[in-house]
Amino acid sequence: MTDMQETVVFQRPETLEDTYTNYCPGCTHGTIHRLIAEVIDELGIRERTIGVAPVGCSVFIYNYQNVDFAVAAHGRAPAMATGIKRVQPDKVVFTYQGDGDLAAIGTNEILHAASRGENITVIFVNNATYGMTGGQMAPTTLPGQKTTSSPSGRDVEIQGWPMRVAELLAPLPGVSYSVRRSIHDPRHINNAKKAIRTAFRAQLDGMGLALVEILSACPTNWHLTPVAALEWLAKHMLPYYPVGDYKISEGLQ
């Protein structure tokens, strides 16, 4: 036996709780939770970070992250985050929201938080469906996509067009950062993490609302295996929701 030197190459971030997951196999909410936890660790802000959870599959994000958390009403996280941040501007406040939460019931709250330039970070998870309620049509559901409430596929003549949130919010002066990332392969995961870090940095620098939209897989409601779901995301979501930077304020480059 030779002397062996053990080097830690991978470990659980302090911000990530050591617990079992409620998410379905292949769901990428968990990956995104981990990226946020890594960024919070790396920035050394765990003890002054307050998260605001949405209503949706990720309502229990507070079980997975070791920071203070509030759970908002459906869609109201940006308003709640506004209240938390305005009374303690020295804290780091982020919302974590699904596409039903942010882009349907909560459009008013996100739009005005963005317009006011609330100094918060928004992690927006776009899985093209309402996961928690069992796969109904979301504002982000693709044209032709079948869901339990658009059984013959989304007909844009009737149900309108899917909403591109990162592009929509980017032009607002109160928004410091608005980008879209994806989570379907390691390269994209790494880029998503970098964007999350920038979105927190924007807040630390007091630059206004920073949003990262992340394309995420929902194998259960897409009726696909975990691997096939990632492929479906790349094939169908990326063309309509291009990964890209829609706003990067000066100083964040």
Added chain:
Amino acid sequence: MTKQLWKGNEAVAEAAIRAGCEAYFGYPITPQTELLEYMSWRMPQVGRVFLQAESEVGAINMVYGAACAGRRVMSSSSSPGVSLMMEGLSYIAASDVPAVLVNVMRGGPGLGNIHPAQSDYFQAVKFGGHGDYHPIVLAPASVQEAIELTALSFDLAEKYRHVVIEVLDGSIGQMMEPAEMPEMQPVRLERPAWALTGATERPKNVISSIRIDSEGLEAHNLHLQDKLAHIRGCEVRYKEYWLDDADLVLVAYGTAGRIALSAIRQARAEGLRVGLLRPVTLYPFPTERLARLAKQAQAFLVVEMSAGQMLEDVRLAVEGRAPVRFYGRMGGAVPMPDEIFEVVRGLCYALRPPKPSGNGHHPARRPQPEDPGPQGAD
């Protein structure tokens, strides 16, 4: 301290600031807007947070956020805006965080009008949001009382970690009266242990209204019900006038209570045995006091600026032991003392028909107990 002329809405705003309110979030709506406008300059002047929200939905969720951070926080609105806040109030009540809301009630339903009304009693007292809860509901009848109850609202909200709604009707919000403002209280700097202030040298705090298993949610509901039972035991407040010998007991709150008192003075001058119970807390309701009065009085008359909402609570308290009559105006109409007096006289004569005497009209004059004095002085 000397009295100054204060408009109700502005008096409530200043009273909140003096009670240490650290943040205000609201949205304009008549007849409440002066409260928001006053806050918009006064809060920054004293280094506190004012933000005009995008809607009442936004405002109440900002309140929810600031309350989670352990701050004294409030919003104000009027009836249609308060309807929009019901979701948020249900979440706040479920989360055991303190928050204060002022509803300067106006005529409804729908857009209704901007005149004073009391038609949001059910919404406030019977919980307009979903789930089993009641807010604490306070109802002042003068500008002075509105000042005092505003300070009390924050204390009760914090004591019970609960929602407190102060219902003014539009006339108290809009009216100017001489009133005395309390001294400025220092803002409380230490934060409650449960507040979301960042997990520095302590385990994380989570404030949530979700309890996924029925056992857990039932246990939480039992806790909320215990809290309400405690509130019912300790926080009932009311004012009474001439009740000792009253055949007829009027029950009225806020502006209606004040007008009823004028009518009663008129009636007492005619020798009629009438008194007033004016609830100051609408939740908890003075049920026990009314139940005791039901053994002594011959009849009750509820006066409201609504179709009869508190009426139901009075009937529940009286439990059929005496007839409970109602006189109300709606849609922003405010009853005149004479109107109420006529109803009172009719009821009193029905209870004790006047004996034929000199003029054949008035009952025998008896010595009357002393006038309890002007409103709010007791």
